[in-house]
Amino acid sequence: MKFYSLFQEKHGQYTRKERCVSIGKLVPLFLCSLVATIILSFFLYFPYPLNPLTRCGFQQMYAPIRLNDNGNECFRFSDYGIANCDLFKGHWVPDDKGSRYTDSSCLTIPESNNCFMQGRKDDDFLKWRWKPDDCDLPRFDAKVFLDMVRGNKMAFIGDSVARNQLESLLCLLAQEEVPKDIYKDPEDRLRIWNFRGHDFTLMTLWSRFLVVGDRKVINGSSEYYNLHLDKIDESWTTNLPTIDYAIIAVEHWFFRPIYLYEGPNIVGCVYCYNSSITNVGVIGAIQMTFRAAFKYVNDCSRCRGIVTVVRTFSPSHFENGSWNTGGSCNRTSPIGEKEIDLGGEGWELRKIQVEETERARTEGDKKGKSFVIMDVTKATLMRPDGHPEEFWGNKWMKGYNDCVHWCLPGPIEVWNEFLMAILEKETGLISS
Structure with a gap:
């Protein structure tokens, strides 16, 4: 949020020449005294200014x-030592302190993410902490976070996993100030909270693809989506000029049949079997979509000074099957770096997200826009133990396990520790 202050000064007028002359003689003495006072005060309050x-x-x-x-x-x-440290390269270490909140102390946890309420018994998955290789990642501090974003608006833009992170952040910030829930649309896709004590607004803006996506159903069962790369989804762009920090995260909706359009022309597809159309795959579709969305942000003349944080791919951890063939994720502790796949589709998807963010950052630097990557993929690949699995209530899909979203509290608290570190750099609290 940009603030503008208007200061008005009223000066008395002297009509007598003598009074003007006498005051004029005092001006140099007054200025010298003022400068000396400022310098002395600076060193009294900041004895080590460097x-x-x-x-x-x-x-x-x-x-x-x-x-x-x-x-x-x-x-x-x-x-x-975080100023010049790669926070995203590291490993998980034991930590008996656990989470900053519990499933009972945070009243805003959605039932589908409240794994303990849904019957999960083990809690060892909470007793791990991310340790970057070359530094220590500070624990989340709600007071510091809220002070940094005072007077600003932040939006989480994307799918239900983006919302998952926002729900985690709400629980963490509530340790300092409980927000007021001020708006919810009928579908709970636009929701706004306000932290009045810090004049901070937090919102979620639902968008499956960032661009317009038309759902098509075939014979009442199978479906596909038509994505229009030249039409950005207004569900998030409408609010963009009012936002100071945009956290963008979309991915999982791309793993289905998709046709990509530019105007009336099909330029690619995902999971299609038409030899006349180029199958660009999930990675190609995300690259094209991100490029279109980031171009919109950079071209937005009313979005001055906006900081766009791009959260990289959050992997699912289905084992012994996929989501609809009995796949599960019932581990209770992290896995090591040697056990994760850094050559699979998820890692390639992450690389494309990083590349497109860097591309947008280069262009944004010319226009007063900032793009920052929040690279959660490696840390999250090591946490197959953090999903709800069977403990998500199964309200909508009885018999299926959730190995996509994350328990709250749970491992994705580290995402918000990453976010806090990013904000510290963006606000100038630390510098490289």
């Missing part, structure tokens, strides 16, 4: 000092 800004120093502007993970009152971001 040292990095501390997190507790940031917090002291709004709240009392709190302890860091090591029990120290004040600490610098250099203690964590």
Whole structure:
């Protein structure tokens, strides 16, 4: 959110020449005294002005000092070393502290993500923490997060997994301030919360593909989608000029038959068997869609200063079958890096997302727009234990396991720790 302040000054007028002359003599003395006072005050308040800004120093502007993970009152971001660290390369380590909230302390967890309420008994999957190889990732701090986004609007744009992350963030932020649920459309696809104490608005904007997608049904059973690359989905673009931070995440709806159009012309398809149409696959479809959507953001003249955070592919973990053939995900602990597939379609999809984000960032730099990648794929590939599996209520699809979405609380809390680190860099609290 950009704020504009208007300051008006009213000056008295002297009509007598003598008064003007006497005041004029005092001006140089007054200016010298003012400069000296400012310099002295600066060094009194900031005795080490060239040292990095501390997190507790940031917090002291709004709240009392709190302890860091090591029990120290004040600490610098250099203690964590995240400024020049690749946060997304690392491994999971044991952590007995567990989640910042519980299934009972957070009242906004959807039933389908509340795995404990649905009967899950083990909780070891909560006792792990992401450790980057070359630094430490700070734990999520709701006070710091809300102070950074004070006066701003943030939107999670995408599918139900994007909503999954937003629900996690709501639970984390509620430890500092419980938001007010101020709007929900009839389908719960546009929903808005407000943190009045911080003048912060958080919203979810549902979009399957980011572009317009028409659903077509064949013989009442099978279906496919027509995607129009030249028509961006208004369900999220309508609100875009009012948004400061856009977190974009779409992927899973692309794993179905799709026909891609530019105007009236078909330019590709996914899972189609027509030799006259180029089968671009899921990766090609996502590349074309992201390019069109990011171009829209960069060309949006009213979207000044917007920061677009692109969350990479969140893998599913079906074993011994797929979602509709009895696949399950009943592990109870993370797997190691040697056990994950860095050569599969999911990893290739992630690479395309990174490439398209970098492409958009280069163009956005010329237009005052920021594009940032939030690369969750590797960390998430190692967490087959974090899905609801059978513990999701099965309201809509009896007998099927959910190995796509994530339990709350659960491993995707790290996504919001990544997001907090990204915001710290974007707001200038830390710099490389």
